[in-house]
Amino acid sequence: MASRSKDKNLAFLLVVGLSAWLIPGAGHFILREKARAIIIFVAIALTFTVGLYVGSIGVVNPVEGKLAYAAQIMNSPMVTVLGRVTVNNHYSVFGKPNEIGQIYTSIAGLLNLLCIVNAVYMAHLQKAQPRGA
Amino acid sequence: MHLITALTIATFTTPEKIGVTPLATLWLLPLAASIAVVYKATKVKRVRAADFFKESVVLFASIVVFMVITALVLLALTWIVT
Numbered sequence: 001m002a003s004r005s006k007d008k009n010l011a012f013l014l015v016v017g018l019s020a021w022l023i024p025g026a027g028h029f030i031l032r033e034k035a036r037a038i039i040i041f042v043a044i045a046l047t048f049t050v051g052l053y054v055g056s057i058g059v060v061n062p063v064e065g066k067l068a069y070a071a072q073i074m075n076s077p078m079v080t081v082l083g084r085v086t087v088n089n090h091y092s093v094f095g096k097p098n099e100i101g102q103i104y105t106s107i108a109g110l111l112n113l114l115c116i117v118n119a120v121y122m123a124h125l126q127k128a129q130p131r132g133a
Numbered sequence: 134m135h136l137i138t139a140l141t142i143a144t145f146t147t148p149e150k151i152g153v154t155p156l157a158t159l160w161l162l163p164l165a166a167s168i169a170v171v172y173k174a175t176k177v178k179r180v181r182a183a184d185f186f187k188e189s190v191v192l193f194a195s196i197v198v199f200m201v202i203t204a205l206v207l208l209a210l211t212w213i214v215t
Contacts, residue, residue, distance in 0.1 A: 035180040040171060047167040054160075056148040097148035100160050107164060111171040118175040 009127050016123040020116040022076060027119025031126060040115050047108040048075050055101015057082050058091035068102040074109035074116075161200060169193040 020027025025041035028034075051059060062069045062083040073079050085091075093101065151157055169192040177185055 033180075036174050039174045039180065039185075043167050043170045043174070047164065050163060052145050054149050054151065056146050058146075058148065091146055093148045096151040096153055096157055100151060100157075101148070104164060107168065111168065114175060115171065 009124075012127065013120050013123050017116055017120045020119040021074070021112070022078075024075065024112045024115060027116060028122070031119065031122055033122070040112075044075065044108050044112050044115070047111070048105050051101045051104025051106075051108060054104065055093050055097045055099075056091055058086055058093035059098060059101035059105055061086050061089075063087055063089075065102060068106045071106035071109040074113040075105070076112075079109075162197070165196045165200070166193050169196060 016027045016030055019030055024044040025037035029037035060072055060082040169189045173189045
């Protein structure tokens with residue numbers, strides 16, 4: 001009985017974590033933290049979009065910018081679609097736009113990683129101390 | 134409709150022109166704002182507009198102030214070394 005409850009809890013944490021990764025803020029939305037979810041979604045999506053606008057989609061490059069790509073992919077698994085488009089170097093970008101674009105998109109990814117961890121932690125706390133208790 | 138879609142896609146397939154000038158450092162401001170907002174969204178117990186805004190502004194200001202201090206220290210170091 002206790003094992004089944006533990007499995008359920010683990011599955012819930014996994015769902016929250018994966019949702020938060022799939023769409024920034026979705027993890028908090030599931031936890032009924034709507035204001036927090038909206039703030040997170042708008043801030044991360046805007047930062048990522050500004051990065052792409054400044055440096056073009058070429059800043060997402062899984063071949064020449066592996067380290068940045070590792071951080072960018074934390075925005076959402078959908079970043080891999082961009083990675084596939086730019087992998088042939090048709091959208092090469094250099095210099096300051098590349099630098100700023102990579103910084104913006106990578107920081108957006110790392111911020112989402114922070115939000116994923118936070119959402120999972122909040123879900124864990126909610127399960128440990130149910131609302132109203 | 135197709136023209137709007139094409140123009141929107143075009144803005145994301147060609148990089149903007151940004152020179153290596155002191156003004157380019159201003160790009161840190163929107164990023165610092167974003168970091169402050171997201172960090173505070175994960176930290177505050179309850180999201181209330183006024184408190185949240187105040188805390189985000191304080192964090193944003195402290196990030197910018199420490200960046201300026203770091204820049205000044207680095208500038209002083211290079212001035213001493215060279």
